[in-house]
Amino acid sequence: MKRTICILAASATLGTAQAAMAQTEIEFWHAFTGRLGELVAEQVDTFNASQSDYKVVASHKGNYSETLNAGIAAFRAGEQPDILMVFEVGTATMMAAKGAVMPVHEVMAAAGADFDQSKYIGSVKGYYTSPDGNMLSLPFNSSTPVLWVNRDKLSEAGIDPDTDLSTWEKVGAVLDDLKAAGVDCPLTTAWQSWVHLENFSAYHNTPFATKENGFAGTDTELAFNGPAQVTHIGAMGDWARDGKFIYAGRRNEGGANFRAGECAFFTESSAGYAGIKSEAEFDFEVRPLPYWEALVSEPQNTIIGGASLWVMEGQSAEEYKGVAAYLNFLSSPEIQAKWHQDTGYLPITAEAGELTKSQGFYEANPGTDVAVMQMTAREPTGNSKGLRLGSFDQIRGIIDEELEAVWSGDKNAQAALDSAVERGNVLLRRFEQAAR
């Protein structure tokens, strides 16, 4: 009797061992919940069903900051996942962590996988490539800020909803009319630093930081207290004082106001599409982000926000093969096109964009291509490739504080931006020292 149990137990152990050998598990930690979480799970299921060698196991680890911290803590404990989702501002932290991460192009080469880096859209991958042009991580969800317009609100105020909103000068004039017509919330925003300083700088081809916004070295210094930025933040501050710009909070709190139909204009990520479409009970429209005619004759490109997938060091060769297969699966036109259409995030390959076009998605959903065009209209310059700054999540916190001082009227734009630059530079020097 005892012997039978022993044999049973032994064979059971062998059985599981064999199953584990047949299928290599790939651990993938991400930061998505809700609808986006479901879509990630769907991608994983599709991949797992498409082949039998690898099994991707996706786990939600909290918001972006929490996911990054979970990855860091896990690495310190030697328990890191194969793939870690890191938001774009964590890029410099991950790049500096040589020995903790394995660049995607190396993973692909080691696995012998087919990997053509030229397939990926330049302004999307540019944020995540090394100075010599190799991809360090795989862009996963990328979006860019656009101007959301509540057309009904404009009509109610007696303004033509098709009026030209391409420049801030014109938007400013419409804000005056809206205020005069008694609209309580003419303009609100989400992610103020990302939209009104980081993207603003790239869009106006002005440096946000020296050394090509940090791409050319960690000895970079912040430079967003220049005349262009001061003009914009100053104008926003005036609008805030006059009740034309309503500040709702540091993250995307303003989204609730816009979706409820209270605000006429809303500067927010193109990925706000799904939420606005499902909740807005008014006629809305996507317009390109406005620029200041007085500063540039034509805008440069905007930059991305979102997250990319980093491959962690210390896994087996077999696991890296699985990772390579999964990353290639994510990059395939069908999967990318579906992701782009479901979420409003940008496609990471040109093929996926073309597929979406040929499927007639842009015609059926006007405005969904605004972000793609705004990103890809021009070849990125040193000022518009992206940002690569250490401790940047925290620097954004400083910028939030200083901008709040402008919105509340405590400081003028120049003083607030000078102070943000000075305080942020201290953190950049700390980061430079830690990364040395």
Add this chain to the structure above:
Amino acid sequence: MEKRVKFKGIWLPILLVLPQILITAIFFFYPAGQAIWQSLFIPDPFGLSMQWVGLGNFEFLLSDRYYRASFVTTAVFSILVTVVSMGVALYLAVLADRLVRGSGTYRTLLIWPYAVAPAVAGVLWLFMFNTRVGVVTWYLGLLGYDWNHVLNEGEAMGLVVIASAWGRISYNFLFFLAGLQAIPRSVIEAAAIDGAHFWTRFRTIVFPLLSPTTFFLLVVNIIYSFFETFGVIHTITSGGPQQATTILVYKVYADGFVGQDLGSSAAQSVILLAIVSILTVIQFKYIERRVHY
């Protein structure tokens, strides 16, 4: 006359205190030691390299005027939370103590908020004071007051103080009520017969006799407002607007977990540790003298 038990030999006493020592060593001395050790380095987040900077992290912190401002914010915040939560609790306890009927129900109801976690309490208060959909904001608007804690520093501080003090009132109430009920009725009745009014009795008899409870609560509440209010601040203001509600412990989090600056974060923990030790010593040395047991 004190009663002391004497053990024979050394091993039994050691065995008896060992669990306590072990727990303290593992959960207090080890992490505290780690924090002190780490505060002397600038490490990279992944633990791949560490640079010895000696007291560099402390110099960096203390030369930062925003960090120094955070001390003032913390002091204001802690004093307000302690005063509000203890004041209201004492008032409610005195009322409950005089209740003849229904005191059980009253007490139970008052204890409820204590069961609400700080982060949840933060969200509840945030909903009430939400600048767009908050009930209180709406009523204030009717009165002609434009509530906006997203930009107004004073209002933000007021809101986090209320949200932090609220759950604490229950806890303090329990202790005050127990303290009040432990005061011999005969003393109070004697004073009443002598013609002392309620306020005089409270001031000259009840409050002094309550001082051990008050002292205990003072220590506990200050430590609470230093550390456990993190959830409230995180959910309501994230330390803003500007830095109006960035208390020291919130900055430890911001630098350590948002900025991945573990050296600075560890140094701040050490500073906090020192402040709390000093406060506790002051409390026991000076305030306890005035306490009548």
